[in-house]
Structure formats: structure tokens, C-alpha cells
Amino acid sequence: MIFYKTKDEVDLIKKSALVLGKTHGEVAKLIKPGVKTKDLDKVAEEFIKDNNGYPSFKGYNNFPASLCISINDEVVHGIPSNYELRDGDVVSIDCGVCLNGFHSDSAYTYAVNTNSEEVKRLLQTTKDSLYVGISQVRVGNRIGDVSFAIQDYVEKNRFSVIRELVGHGLGKNLHEEPQVPNYGKRGRGIVLREGLVIAIEPMVNMGKRNISQSSDGWTIRTADRKPSAHFEHTVAIVDGKCEILTTFEYIEKEYKL
Ligand code: MG
Ligand code: MG
Numbered sequence: 001m002i003f004y005k006t007k008d009e010v011d012l013i014k015k016s017a018l019v020l021g022k023t024h025g026e027v028a029k030l031i032k033p034g035v036k037t038k039d040l041d042k043v044a045e046e047f048i049k050d051n052n053g054y055p056s057f058k059g060y061n062n063f064p065a066s067l068c069i070s071i072n073d074e075v076v077h078g079i080p081s082n083y084e085l086r087d088g089d090v091v092s093i094d095c096g097v098c099l100n101g102f103h104s105d106s107a108y109t110y111a112v113n114t115n116s117e118e119v120k121r122l123l124q125t126t127k128d129s130l131y132v133g134i135s136q137v138r139v140g141n142r143i144g145d146v147s148f149a150i151q152d153y154v155e156k157n158r159f160s161v162i163r164e165l166v167g168h169g170l171g172k173n174l175h176e177e178p179q180v181p182n183y184g185k186r187g188r189g190i191v192l193r194e195g196l197v198i199a200i201e202p203m204v205n206m207g208k209r210n211i212s213q214s215s216d217g218w219t220i221r222t223a224d225r226k227p228s229a230h231f232e233h234t235v236a237i238v239d240g241k242c243e244i245l246t247t248f249e250y251i252e253k254e255y256k257l
Contacts, residue, residue, distance in 0.1 A: 002178055002196070003171055003172070004193060004194065004195030005236065006195065010195070010236045010238055012099070013170075013197060013234065013236065013245055014245045016053065016098065016102050017106070018247070019048060019104075020095060020096070020106055020246055021248070021249060022047070022250050023051075024095060024108060024250055025251055025253060025254060026044065026047045027040050027067070027093055028250065029254050031112065031255060033084070033085055033086050034084050035085050036084050037067075037069040037071070037080040037082075038082060040067060040069060040080060040093070041065045041069065044095060045058065053097045054097070054099075055067075055095070055097065056095075056098045056104075056105065056174045060096075063077075063079075067093055068095075069092070069093055070091075070092040070094070071092075072228075073221050073225040073227060073228065074214075074220070075162060075205070075228040076092065076165060076203060076220050077094075078219045079218055087112055088113065088115075088116070089111075089112040089114075090110070090112075090227045090228075090229065091110045092109040092228070092229065093110070094106075094107035094230065094232065096174055098174075102171060103170050103172070103173065103174045104234045104245060105170055105199040105234050105246070106234060107231055109123050109127075109231060110123075111257060119206075120257055122159060122204065122206050122229050123229050125159055126154070126159075126202055126203075126229035128153065130200060130201070130202055130232070130233060132149045133146045133149050133150040133182075133200045134146075134235055135149070137200075137235055137237060137242035138237065138240060138241055138242055139192060139193060140191065141191075142186075142187055142188060142189045142191055143178055143180060143189030143192070144186055144187055145187065146200065147180065147189070148185055148186045150182045150183070150202050154182075160208055161182045161202065161203070161209060162204070162211055162228075163182075165220065166180055166181045166182065167179070167180030167181075167200045167201045167232070169198050170199055170234060178190050180199070182201075194238075194240065195236075195237065197235070197237075199234050199235075200232065200235060201230060201231070204228065204230075205227075206226040206227050207222060208223065208226075210222070232246075
């Protein structure tokens with residue numbers, strides 16, 4: 001069942017999302033060659049806790065960290081480690097914050113000093129596809145309108161969309177109904193209603209769409225080992241229109257593609 005939110009609840013999610021946006025900004029300051037991914041995780045966890053929040057991912061199904069950090073052919077759910085970032089890496093950072101009982105969720109993908117035009121195009125296309133999807137979020141449209149818009153945009157740019165992993169509702173729980181696939185058909189799925197809060201999160205591969213799971217039980221990788229990108233916002237329908245609750249503003253003060 002879908003839990004539609006009141007305006008007061010959306011305001012609470014927005015407060016959570018602001019801490020999340022600032023957490024991403026703190027991480028963005030440190031994205032450079034030589035930094036260990038577990039040090040990024042530490043900074044994020046401390047910042048969230050200093051702001052009275054709790055990292056939504058930590059302990060979720062026993063996930064061991066506050067950030068999912070997925071490098072190059074890793075798509076999502078990468079575990080922070082002693083790995084040191086290096087020039088050319090494609091680095092996806094996914095984070096969730098729980099504040100005052102409400103979760104927010106967002107992700108951003110960086111390129112570390114890349115000189116690959118195709119990597120830049122992958123990242124830009126994935127980010128743009130997120131906003132193309134968001135542009136379909138309004139009362140009366142359907143989930144399939146969002147899904148189709150993302151898939152169509154990505155495939156027109158000759159990249160592929162992962163099907164096994166989807167966006168989701170969220171609120172008091174990190175993952176709620178409905179599922180928000182990044183592929184689908186116009187006019188299908190549930191009708192979008194006032195108070196819906198969803199995380200939209202295209203995961204886009206440079207090569208083929210197929211994925212595999214690593215032996216750590218978490219990390220999802222591309223089957224062809226080509227790079228993948230992931231961008232995510234938490235959005236709500238308020239007064240019939242889409243409001244983006246999370247923000248990349250603090251990231252993009254620190255980082256430009
Ligand atoms: Mg996420
Ligand atoms: Mg999510």
C-alpha cells in the first residue's frame with residue numbers, strides 16, 4: 001500500500017533532505033585522487049549525526065556503511081573500503097538520511113579528472129534523464145509516464161537502462177511502495193496523486209544493461225564491466241505539482257563535470 005504524505009510530513013522529509021544535500025556537499029569537497037572511500041563514509045556519517053540525523057543505509061539489511069560508493073563498473077550498493085580514488089574513476093555516491101522519523105534518499109555520480117568524453121556524456125545523460133523523469137511527475141500522470149520518459153531519453157542517447165533495480169516510495173520507511181522503474185510504457189502503472197513521495201533514480205550503463213552481483217553480497221556490477229552512472233532525487237507532489245526535495249546545490253558548489 002502507498003502511504004500518501006500530508007504537507008507537514010513532506011516538510012519533515014524536506015528537512016531530512018536538506019541535511020542530506022549538505023552531507024553530499026561535504027563528501028563532494030573530498031572527491032579527489034588518493035582519498036579512501038571509507039574516509040568519505042566517515043565524513044558523511046559524522047556530518048549526519050552532528051545534524052541530529054541518522055544514516056538511513058547503516059544497518060539496513062545489515063549494510064555496513066552510511067554511503068554506498070560504487071566505482072566504475074560498480075553500479076550501486078558498493079561498500080566503502082580502503083580503495084583510494086584515482087584519476088579517471090567514475091564514482092557514484094548514494095546516501096540516505098533519517099531525520100525526525102523521515103527518510104530522504106539521493107545519489108550523484110562524479111568523474112575524477114576524467115578526459116573521456118564518453119564518460120562525461122554518460123554522466124550528463126544520466127543526470128538529464130533524472131530531470132526528464134521528474135518532468136512527468138504531476139497529479140493525473142502515471143508511473144509509466146515517468147519510467148518511459150527516462151528509458152526513451154537514455155536509449156536515444158545510445159546508453160542502456162538497468163531494469164532489475166528501481167526507484168521507490170519513501171517516508172517513514174526508506175523503501176515503500178510504489179516501485180518506480182526506469183523503463184516502461186506510457187499510461188501504465190498507478191496514477192500519481194497529491195502527497196506521493198518517491199525517489200527517482202536512473203541507473204544507466206555505458207554498455208549493455210545486464211548486471212551481476214559481486215561476491216560481497218552487495219555490490220552490483222555491469223556484466224560487461226563498462227562504467228555505470230546513478231543519479232537520484234527524492235520528490236513529492238504538492239499542490240498537484242512536483243517538488244524536488246533533495247538538492248545537488250551543495251555538491252555543485254564543489255564539483256563541475
Ligand atoms: Mg539512494
Ligand atoms: Mg533510492
